[in-house]
Amino acid sequence: MEKLVIQGGTPLEGDVVIGGAKNAVLPLLAATLLADGKMTIKNVPRLRDVYTTIKLLEGMGVTVEVDDDFNITTDASTINSYVAPYELVKTMRASILVLGPTLARYGESEVSLPGGCAIGSRPVNIHLSGLEAMGADITVHEGFIRARAKRLRGARYVMEKVTVTGTENLLMAAVLAEGTTILENSAREPEVTDLADCLNAMGAKISGAGTSTITVEGVERLKGIEYSVCPDRIETGTFLAGAAITGGHVRTLKADPAALDSVLQKFRDAGAYVQTGADWIDLDMRGRTLKAVDITTDPYPGFPTDMQAQFMAMNAFSQGIGVVVETIFENRMMHVAELMRMGANIRLEGNTAIVAGMPDLYGAPVMATDLRASASLILAGLAANGKTVVDRIYHTDRGYEKIEERLQHLGANIERVNT
Numbered sequence: 001m002e003k004l005v006i007q008g009g010t011p012l013e014g015d016v017v018i019g020g021a022k023n024a025v026l027p028l029l030a031a032t033l034l035a036d037g038k039m040t041i042k043n044v045p046r047l048r049d050v051y052t053t054i055k056l057l058e059g060m061g062v063t064v065e066v067d068d069d070f071n072i073t074t075d076a077s078t079i080n081s082y083v084a085p086y087e088l089v090k091t092m093r094a095s096i097l098v099l100g101p102t103l104a105r106y107g108e109s110e111v112s113l114p115g116g117c118a119i120g121s122r123p124v125n126i127h128l129s130g131l132e133a134m135g136a137d138i139t140v141h142e143g144f145i146r147a148r149a150k151r152l153r154g155a156r157y158v159m160e161k162v163t164v165t166g167t168e169n170l171l172m173a174a175v176l177a178e179g180t181t182i183l184e185n186s187a188r189e190p191e192v193t194d195l196a197d198c199l200n201a202m203g204a205k206i207s208g209a210g211t212s213t214i215t216v217e218g219v220e221r222l223k224g225i226e227y228s229v230c231p232d233r234i235e236t237g238t239f240l241a242g243a244a245i246t247g248g249h250v251r252t253l254k255a256d257p258a259a260l261d262s263v264l265q266k267f268r269d270a271g272a273y274v275q276t277g278a279d280w281i282d283l284d285m286r287g288r289t290l291k292a293v294d295i296t297t298d299p300y301p302g303f304p305t306d307m308q309a310q311f312m313a314m315n316a317f318s319q320g321i322g323v324v325v326e327t328i329f330e331n332r333m334m335h336v337a338e339l340m341r342m343g344a345n346i347r348l349e350g351n352t353a354i355v356a357g358m359p360d361l362y363g364a365p366v367m368a369t370d371l372r373a374s375a376s377l378i379l380a381g382l383a384a385n386g387k388t389v390v391d392r393i394y395h396t397d398r399g400y401e402k403i404e405e406r407l408q409h410l411g412a413n414i415e416r417v418n419t
């Protein structure tokens, strides 16, 4: 089992190049199912979830080529199956993203119903009822979602909750539907906008992406293109949090500051000196005092749930008391108990954590329970006194490419061991 061993106490210093966004590349790879001809996705991060998506597409018969720079070229003309099997869906819930495009393009799709996961029950009812509103015939049988439609029809559909992958699935279905689709209460996340930009470049007619009302005029076909994935805003925020928590100075390159407004504001509130350029963010914490901040997660442009655990770790080392409220997922506080093993002073009341900052935490063996929880434990380990061993780092590898190498480059004392 691979683990990360961290000797804490070294301030992070230096530059780090940000990769393509995990939560953008997964829908973009699903969108390649819609293309006539070959399609190439560039700036792809080498992540476990990307390899899983490649496996998923190949299992459907799609031809996938990966070059030395990890650009991924697909050709969906060889598709011979419309099934996303349980073995893959259980390891990556985002497999549900093939449902919309496969149904829209090929008239049928079968996707294993994702179960609950470590952070919550995460139903997909909105994905399904949105497709039904577009005329799909959907049944759930023996753990599989089976969807059929000769051709989807445009519809006006109000999502009862803001859902990121739900919006993406319905968007990918609507682009080939007959007539106009209006998606109300859409997610406004930058990854949704990135998908819409890509679909438009393929020939789709989408307007309003990035707002809560997205309008789609269906077209007959989409062409294959080359498209480069947007920067990962959560990876960016995580490295900046590394500088903040260790009292260091980090510049993230090839980043998108505009996608991080709410997060950068919180870093400033926490006492960091933050500067931005067109595609870089610089956070300097040297000689400054880390102050606790209150956080309430919200859909974009609110504070992202995917940065909640990292700010929890920062608060644990800060001066003062910070209240962290998780509103998106019902069970995304598993890192709290692990941080407390390192000496953090946190009281958990349901989905609210009251964190009283401590001057020092000490290293301990801890266990990652999900991707962002693993990030918060690594951050805590970087700032704690002594040795922290983070177990179950397969969660980390789902969303952070070569995390230990990039942290070593910033001066961290961290290594991956196999025991």
Ligand code: EPU
Pocket: 022, 023, 026, 094, 120, 121, 122, 123, 124, 125, 126, 127, 128, 161, 162, 163, 164, 165, 166, 305, 306, 328, 329, 330, 371, 372, 399
């Ligand atoms: N929801 C429903 N019904 C649905 C869909 C969602 O009730 O049909 C609920 C969920 O249970 C949740 C809320 O709506 O309470 C929002 O969930 P959402 O659907 O937006 O989450 P998601 O699309 O499954 C994506 C990211 C997550 C990120 C969330 C929120 C991808 C592949 N995943 O998940 O990323 O936390 O949006 O921003 O885009 C991560 O990267 O660590 C991660 C978990």
